[in-house]
Amino acid sequence: MTDPTRIRNFSIIAHIDHGKSTLADRLLEFTGAVEQRDMRDQLLDTMDIERERGITIKANTVRIEYPAQDGHTYVLNLIDTPGHVDFSYEVSRSLDACEGALLLVDAAQGVEAQTLANAYLAIENGLEIIPVVNKIDLPSAEPERVSAELIGIVGGSDEDVIQVSAKSGAGIEELLEAIVTRLPAPEGNGDGPLRAMVFDSYYDTYRGVVCSLRVVDGHISDGEQVRFMATDLIESADEIGVLRPTASAVKRLSAGEVGYLITGIKEIDLIRVGDTVTDSIAPADTALPGYGEPKPMVFSGLFPTDGDEFERLREALDKLRLNDSSLVYQPETSRALGFGFRCGFLGLLHMEIVRERLEREYDLDLVATAPSVEYQAHLTDGASVQVRSPQDLPDPQVLASVSEPYVKVMVITPSEYVGTVMELIQQRRGEMGEMTYLTPERVELHYQVPLAEIVFDFFDQLKSRTRGYASMDYEPGEYRSSDLVRVNILLNGVPVDAFSSIVHKERAYRYGRAMVERLRKLIPRQLFDVPVQAAVGSRIIARETIKAQRKDVTAKCYGGDITRKRKLLERQKEGKRRMKMVGQVEVPQEAFISALRIDE
Amino acid sequence: MSDPVVRAAGERAVYVHVPFCHRRCPYCDFAVVDMERESSPVERYVDALVDEIGMAEDWAPVHAVNLGGGTPSVLATEQLARILEAISERFGLVAGAEVSIEANPEDITSQSAGGLVAAGFNRISLGIQSFDSGVLRSLGRLHDPRQAREATIAAKAAGIETVNIDLIFGTPGESTESWLETVRNALGLETEHLSAYALTVERGTALSRAVAGGDPGPDPDDQADKYEALAELIELDPYEVSNWARPGAECRYNLTTWAQGEYDAFGLGAHGHRGGVRTRNFRRLDVYLDQVEGGRRPVQGTEQLDPWEREKERLFLGLRLRNGVRAGAAGAALLDSVAGQRFQAAGILKAEAGRLLVTNPLFTDAVARESLALTPVS
Incomplete structure (x- = not known):
């Protein structure tokens, strides 16, 4: 000890x-x-x-x-x-x-x-x-x-x-x-009944679930029967130890010590981070104060480019979740993109990391839809529903109002950029709070901003406006009622769910305009004219036309070189295979990815 | 057997590649030796060609001979005659065989045209490309419109049976009026045959580097307009995407390649097709010469397709022809496919009396691409 x-x-x-x-x-x-x-x-x-x-x-x-x-x-x-x-x-x-x-x-x-x-x-x-x-x-x-x-x-x-x-x-x-x-030494009752806080857990392929523990009271010994107080699971402490930094088993961890615990548990979902571990025979009366569950803030649909990869995507998500309990997902069907998952992330970086890991470690080719936040739709009958995908927004006839999550944003910037930062945040419907000069050169700004305005490219914009000098942080705030509408994007008259978005009413035109212009450039010309429209309800707010292709032929057969001509056509066809058919229109993967990147 | 395409499928042709050019054109990616900049052992090459022809497998007399390039007209009449003699000696020519040569206008005078007739040529294809001197300059051509006219008149006067004018349309900077003027000039010369190709940016050419560097490339809509303008004005029969002829003056050698017929090929980088095997010769001059001089056929690679691939190839080649192609198994699969249905709905593809036709030649590649991806109907 x-x-x-x-x-x-x-x-x-x-x-x-x-x-x-x-x-x-x-x-x-x-x-x-x-x-x-x-x-x-x-x-x-x-x-x-x-x-x-x-x-x-x-x-x-x-x-x-x-x-x-x-x-x-x-x-x-x-x-x-x-x-x-x-x-x-x-x-x-x-x-x-x-x-x-x-x-x-x-x-x-x-x-x-x-x-x-x-x-x-x-x-x-x-x-x-x-x-x-x-x-x-x-x-x-x-x-x-x-x-x-x-x-x-x-x-x-x-x-x-x-x-x-x-x-x-x-x-x-x-x-x-x-x-x-x-730094102070840990306090705690070394002789009291065991109370140890699970402050993290991860999944190890060989050992199953490994818990990171901080012993607060008493001690935990190798082989003893422990109880997870929140879940009421009783398990044997198969191994306890410390990381030095490689794992090294110990007989006992006592009050104030930090280490790991391995039980027979193989599923990470069974361990709740923030739970208190106690002795099963001589348990503590009360658990330590726990933690709130991490709440997903940003949602996006992930779809395999190749529809046959859906099961592999499911397996990959299941595996990732073993080590990342903050990742949530449920199956989702998109008319444009087929079968996939609506996933919830802690933020944009988390989203990017998950997607990158899926593509890199599991060799999947994915299309991600525009990140969205969780709206609350209030219906005329008084009920409320959660809206994590634009598709879930109820029809206007039954919709009384929609509220959206705000976040408390803190920005620290050199004072010379205060003007441009304020302008950016105002564009994003932000409401100014406190402003404090840390030093004459550095300012701390506080705002309330709709989360939806942050998730797109706010961070990039902030960095580019301040030459990389500003930094930001945010924490969840309250829900507020906002004037929100869903903008649908129609390709050849068919709504493409992957491109629709819930936006503030005043932004609807700009979003619609930007999307149709972008899609006109990104979608190759087809055999016929393709109208690209943005609509709110039945009202068309923006329209572009992808003019029909006029010519798809090359002249020569290269002095009898049939093989080369055939291979060229086969290669081009291979490129087309990666396109998604939406209605009668061939849409390249690239269009899905690029169209969802809206710049100022 | 009056249909020239059906006939060509059963014919034998010979292709001979002459890589030498006074200067390489900026859009060209063929196997070419630029005589301005590279060593050009012309006589040694002709010797090699003659030797290579001598090494060919036995064959029955052939129906068509085509000398392409490069610029075969840079060879002396005697050299051309030696090549033709070697072919006659090795295979023989059927009575009335087509004997064709590609030529640049600056090489064709009354005298040289007479020499070609004496050597046995009865068809000439003139690389005129345009009657606009500005366009000719941007294409890197060495002749002017006057030489183009004179060469055509000389070829006809010398008694060459079929004269073809080769044109290129859609060169960046070529106005619609310029193109119409080129077409009017070409048609005014009343040749039996005309070919018109949309300028294409091929990889690895000076043109592709210029376009990558920001120069304007050809505009497909402009090319479509120009193609349609030509189709409107011309009175010759359109028998293939890029070719028009007086009935009976279609190019037999070209028809053989599109009809999946057989052709033996000699010379640098030449491609042949005999006995169901496609061959390609070495494209490097020193390697080619070494091989032939060492007594070996200079074949760098061969390709033999399985029956289904071959069936699809038959379809994709035949779709280029104005009268279409016998539908067969691949055609049936195409009509049955999602893409095939789409093309029919869009009015691009038509099935008629057991044949498939691309009704708008400007979309031939769109249909061909899908044809090559077909799987057999089970």
Whole structure:
């Protein structure tokens, strides 16, 4: 058993690219948790996509033993957190397992919105914060300015900010000392009945479900019968252990410690993250406060390009869900795209990652429909229905009103871009809230914005308007009634469900116009004229015509080279195979993907 | 057997490739040796051709001989005569066989045309392309409209039975009026045969590089307009997508290729079709010469189709002909297919008396593409 006073549980809060994973690597290396020869960059990021994109998706933990200057050896549990807004619910879970956090900021970039949001979250959770400025060796580093920003957020003075270079290792020992001396030891009743918080879980092909645990009270022993309090499952603790960072089994984990638990459970759905594990014979009376279920915010239809791949898509989604319980999906049928799934995601990045994994790891060719949010349709008979797909919006005759989710958006931007940022948010129907100058050069803006206005390309727009300097974060807000209509897109008179969208009434014309113009360019000419129309109800609001093709013939047979001519035609036909027939119109895959990308 | 297509299916033809050109045209991707820029061992090549013909398998006398290129008219009359003699000697020619040569106007004078007749040619195809000097310049041609007219008149005067004028339409920068003027000029020369090809951007050509670099490419709608304008004005019979002739003056060699008939082929990069096997010769001059001089036929590859592929090929080739193609198993499958139904509904494809016709030749490739993807009707 580890003396709780010699344990420090902490997270690193940082913006993407600010060097969190590199800092974790350096801590592991400095304390000898990983031999130099085993080091590979960004050890904690295990998934290929994580490593490629340089972001962490699943929380990971690692146990480090550090002989401090006071002569004692401390156990440091680093609980990794994801760096992206879509995964903020994982951040809060991770923070719940900690007493302290390192607020890591790039010396050249300064504080970003997500970092700030997570820092506020940590402060609200009562965590002790150590501000850390990273990349001090960069030529463009401004450690003094960034220190001032950090102090503005967490208080304290210059001496409280630790300056490091995770890359070179400068300042690492000082940081380790700060962790030991400034972060509190875990509290908890070491002798009470077992209460351990499941703050994460993942599926391992060989071991089944692995739970990440923080023991709050009592202790858990190898082989004991444990009970998951929310689900009332009783299971044997087949293995308990810690990650150093490779898994190493232990006999016992006691109050304050962080580790993993493997039971006989093979289905991830049976484990609820936020559940409390207790002893089945001498259980605790009350569970620890749990977490809310992560709520999907963005919905999109995923369809295999090749209709025969539907079952493979289902299997792939089932497998992905083993490790990503925030992914939800149900079968959906589209007239244009055939059989597929309506999927719910935590955000746009989550959506992109899922789609990329499906295409890359499962070799699927997918068409994704325009991202949508969850509307509430209020009917004339007083009932309400959830609308996750434009198709589900009830007929206007029975529809009393529609409300849409708003989000609270925080943007941090250099003050010179405040004007353009405000303009963007106003275009997106945003309502201004507070505005605070962090320093004379940096402003924090708060808005209420319809989520639907954020999911398209808001982030890209924000970045391009501010030369990449602004950052943003958002959290769910309330539902508000809005003047929303469904714009249908008709191809040769046939509505194409994949292109229809629920939009604000004032935007209907612009959306319709943009879509028909885009489709006219994207859809190749056919044997006949094809009208492309946008309609609200029965009213046509925009129209373009794809003129009939006039000529589809080449002249020569190349001096008797029949083979070449035949192969050319066969290749062209192969290209046509990837088209979807919508009504009588051949629509290339590319049209589905490109048409749904609406620029300003 | 009065239908020239039905007849051609059972005929034997010979193709001889002469790759040499005074200069390569920017749109051309044939096997060509640019005499301005590359070493051009013309005599050695003719020797090789004669040797290669000598190595051919036995065959009955042939019905058509075509010298294509490149520009066969760059050869001296004696060299052309040697090639024809080699063919006569190896296979023999049937009585009244078509003996044709492709020529550039700048090579054809009264004298040279007389030489061609003496050597045995009875058909000439003149690469005139346009009667607009601006268009000729952008096509990289070396002749002018006057030379084009004079060459045609000389060929006719020399007694060549069939004179063909080759035209290209839809060159970027060619106005509608320019094209109509070209057509009027060509028709005014009253030849027996006319071919008109839409300018096509082939990969790897100077033209494709220019278009990729931002130069305007041919516009398909403009080409469709020009094709229709020509079809309106011309009085010769349209017998294939790009070919018009006085009845009886259709090109036998070309008909043989479209009717899936047999042709042996000699020379650089030449393609043949004998005994159900398609062959292609080496396209590099040094390799070709090495092979022949080493006593080997310079065949780089062969292709033999299975019966169903061959049946589909018959359909796709025959669809180019104005009188269509016998429907057969592939035709039945096409009529039965979703695409086939679509084409019929759009009025592009017609079934008539056991034959299939593409009623709008501008959509021949659309139908051909679907034909090649057919599966047998079970």
